[in-house]
Amino acid sequence: MKLFGLTGGIGMGKSAAAQILAQRGVPFIDTDLLARKIVEPGEPALAQIEQAFGAVVIGADGRLRRDELARIVFSDSTARHKLEGLTHPLIRDRWKREVDQWRAQQKKVGIVVIPLLFETGVEKEFDATICIACSGATQRKRLSERGWNTEQISQRLAAQWPIEKKIAKADFVIWSEGALEILTIQLDRILAQ
Numbered sequence: 001m002k003l004f005g006l007t008g009g010i011g012m013g014k015s016a017a018a019q020i021l022a023q024r025g026v027p028f029i030d031t032d033l034l035a036r037k038i039v040e041p042g043e044p045a046l047a048q049i050e051q052a053f054g055a056v057v058i059g060a061d062g063r064l065r066r067d068e069l070a071r072i073v074f075s076d077s078t079a080r081h082k083l084e085g086l087t088h089p090l091i092r093d094r095w096k097r098e099v100d101q102w103r104a105q106q107k108k109v110g111i112v113v114i115p116l117l118f119e120t121g122v123e124k125e126f127d128a129t130i131c132i133a134c135s136g137a138t139q140r141k142r143l144s145e146r147g148w149n150t151e152q153i154s155q156r157l158a159a160q161w162p163i164e165k166k167i168a169k170a171d172f173v174i175w176s177e178g179a180l181e182i183l184t185i186q187l188d189r190i191l192a193q
Contacts, residue, residue, distance in 0.1 A: 001102060002109045004190075005125065007117035008132035009163045010156050011142040013176030013183055014113050017132055020184050021111055026191065027102050028111040029095045038090045039064045048086050053079070074155035088120060096125075109191060118169050119161055130190060131170035133163045134177045 006028075008014050014030075021028040038045040041062045049069065050058050057069045073080040095112050102110045111130075114122065123129050134142075143153045167173050174186040 001107050002127050003099060003125070004109070004111045004128050004130055005117045005123055006111050006113045006130045006132065007115060007166060007170070008174075008176075009134075009139055009160060009166070010115065011139045011146070012134050012163070013132040013174070014115065016176065016180060016183055017174070017187055018113055020180075020187055024188075024191070026109060026111060027107050028113060029098050030113045031091050031095055032113070032115065034091045034094050035087060038087060038094070045087055045090055049083065052082055052086065070152075074152070074159060077159075080159060084116075084120075088116075092120075092122065116160065118166055123169065128171040129169070130172045130174060130187075131163075131166045132174045132176050132183075133167055134175065136163075138177055139163075 006014060006017060015032075018028055018030050037043070039049060040046065046058075046064060049064065053069060053072055057065050057072070059065045069083070073083050095114075099110060099112065112126070114120070117123055117129065139157075140153055143156070144150075148156070172190050174183060174190070176183050
């Protein structure tokens with residue numbers, strides 16, 4: 001099986017690529033979705049996060065208050081590293097188990113979408129890496145369309161490597177500036193190899 005790690009900056013098109021993969025029937029795992037699953041009520045990570053950051057990050061319904069946790073961790077790199085230390089090993093374990101199942105099923109190709117692929121040093125787990133990128137102006141526009149203010153955008157961008165550094169380390173680069181069809185063509189070319 002050929003295993004790809006797909007990364008890119010926040011707001012650069014990773015989710016769009018995942019939708020294309022789903023339409024193609026290509027097995028993929030989006031680690032952002034895994035990150036949401038491991039903090040559901042009853043999951044050990046949720047209790048660990050509450051212990052580390054206080055009851056303020058848990059809502060009255062017992063669910064993680066993502067906005068409050070983001071406010072804490074994106075304004076304090078020590079807090080962010082603490083959160084990553086709690087969640088990243090659990091996320092990694094889950095995607096690796098899924099990849100093992102793909103191998104057992106003799107899938108030809110699989111893709112794991114990991115926003116912090118290079119930052120966490122897991123690129124060695126993959127046969128090749130793909131970086132999805134766009135201009136900084138387009139990225140900021142996309143993030144502002146999510147309702148984030150300038151400070152929130154800057155904090156999140158500071159938590160990741162500059163896109164130029166990710167591009168330099170990637171085996172393949174997809175430029176997501178244009179229409180979705182262009183993104184699709186680029187992704188199809190990589191998968192065809």
